[in-house]
Amino acid sequence: MDSRQAARLLKGIRAAALSGHAPPTAPRPEIAASWGRMLAGGVHPDRDARSRMLSLAETERRRHDSPLREVLPVLREGLLPALDETLHIMVVSDAEGRLLWREGHASILKKADRLGFEVGADWDESVVGTNGVGTALVARRPVQVFSAEHFVSTHHDWTCAGAPVHDPRDGRLLGVVDVSGPLATMHPATLAWVSSVARLAETELRVRHLRSLEGLRAVAAPLLARLPGRALAVDGLGWTAAVTGMAPPERVVLPKSCGPGPVWLPALGDCVVEALPGGWLVRVAEARTAGAVGRVVLDLGRARRWSATVSGAAGSWTQELSPRHAELLFLLARARDGGGPGAAAHGGGRTAAELAQEIFGDASRTVTVRAEMSRVRRHLAGVLAHRPYRFAEGVEVEVLLPPDPSDLLPHSTAPAVVRARTGAERRL
Numbered sequence: 001m002d003s004r005q006a007a008r009l010l011k012g013i014r015a016a017a018l019s020g021h022a023p024p025t026a027p028r029p030e031i032a033a034s035w036g037r038m039l040a041g042g043v044h045p046d047r048d049a050r051s052r053m054l055s056l057a058e059t060e061r062r063r064h065d066s067p068l069r070e071v072l073p074v075l076r077e078g079l080l081p082a083l084d085e086t087l088h089i090m091v092v093s094d095a096e097g098r099l100l101w102r103e104g105h106a107s108i109l110k111k112a113d114r115l116g117f118e119v120g121a122d123w124d125e126s127v128v129g130t131n132g133v134g135t136a137l138v139a140r141r142p143v144q145v146f147s148a149e150h151f152v153s154t155h156h157d158w159t160c161a162g163a164p165v166h167d168p169r170d171g172r173l174l175g176v177v178d179v180s181g182p183l184a185t186m187h188p189a190t191l192a193w194v195s196s197v198a199r200l201a202e203t204e205l206r207v208r209h210l211r212s213l214e215g216l217r218a219v220a221a222p223l224l225a226r227l228p229g230r231a232l233a234v235d236g237l238g239w240t241a242a243v244t245g246m247a248p249p250e251r252v253v254l255p256k257s258c259g260p261g262p263v264w265l266p267a268l269g270d271c272v273v274e275a276l277p278g279g280w281l282v283r284v285a286e287a288r289t290a291g292a293v294g295r296v297v298l299d300l301g302r303a304r305r306w307s308a309t310v311s312g313a314a315g316s317w318t319q320e321l322s323p324r325h326a327e328l329l330f331l332l333a334r335a336r337d338g339g340g341p342g343a344a345a346h347g348g349g350r351t352a353a354e355l356a357q358e359i360f361g362d363a364s365r366t367v368t369v370r371a372e373m374s375r376v377r378r379h380l381a382g383v384l385a386h387r388p389y390r391f392a393e394g395v396e397v398e399v400l401l402p403p404d405p406s407d408l409l410p411h412s413t414a415p416a417v418v419r420a421r422t423g424a425e426r427r428l
Helices: 003-019 029-041 056-065 067-086 106-115 134-139 190-225 323-336 352-360 366-379 415-423
Strands: 089-094 099-104 143-146 158-166 173-182 231-234 240-244 261-265 269-276 279-284 293-299 306-312 315-321 396-400
Touching (some): 056 099, 067 099, 067 173, 134 158, 143 190, 190 231, 190 240, 293 323, 323 352, 323 396, 323 415
Antiparallel strands (some): 143 158, 231 279, 306 315
């Protein structure tokens, strides 16, 4: 089937979806999910919406603050050489869908200008409908959108493939790299190409992080060698560079507004923090206090940013959650509340096999579940217990859900989360 035939078929599928009739064939799952969000959000299917453009000053500020600035050479090297020949352009957005960089074939850049696909524009899915930038941000995985798979009809002459880029230090979504061009330039390998380059960019960020830890280690090691007791040097995100007197944790959870002075850290207890070039020196108090956890608020109500706020005798702190950790904690909260099969049998907990079934639809994927639960338990010390996995006894749990159930963890394809989206409880 050539591109024109495919476009005609997709237009028929889209028309059926908009009218509520049975389509000639089902749209791809990620496209169907996006169309559902557009219909629920009131995006007009035939009217090209434009939001306020960023000012030059705001665009430059976002460029300067974005870690993607560091990997632009990798993106350019991996994508630009082929763009002139294939009549495509490359765009790079931030995590809010704002286009920060754009390069490629001159004639396609002019066509993109007419579409509003330009630096400073907002290509969030809720603004311009299904597209390679905004839909990849929601789905949190690579997405290709071809012709009439775009929800808004003015975009039907385009094809695009976008892949999200994450910060390997904390899993934070940094933005999307997207390759777009006219309908006739569509190639099925484009998505794999863009995805590979996005992974190369993440690898470059990981290498840069390791180099920064090596630099911090060189500064901290002589200092730690002279200190009695337990101490460690960590970077600004809590990754360990050097340690003395204790087993080295991979990472410690630091307060959001970390500064010099006394502080209670979930995995270590009472500590004293001092500034180092590129990080912090953390000295563990010998009289360690447990600081029992009393309450956890799991906030899933914000778009693409989820967190767990833990409160106890020693105060409160907040940990941002990766997409997978947000899924796991949501399922454990539902189990604690009596939701889903097996909850009663395990006292509100879940075995690794049960979580694997709920996350992947495959109970045999226990190794992956155990690895992820090990990571989340390190981040939320004192909050979770295991055998089976569950919230610890005496911990009060509150879950904040989005007002619209369909917005619950929209990236997730976990069967249990999908079921919750279609009939989610309003409060756990």
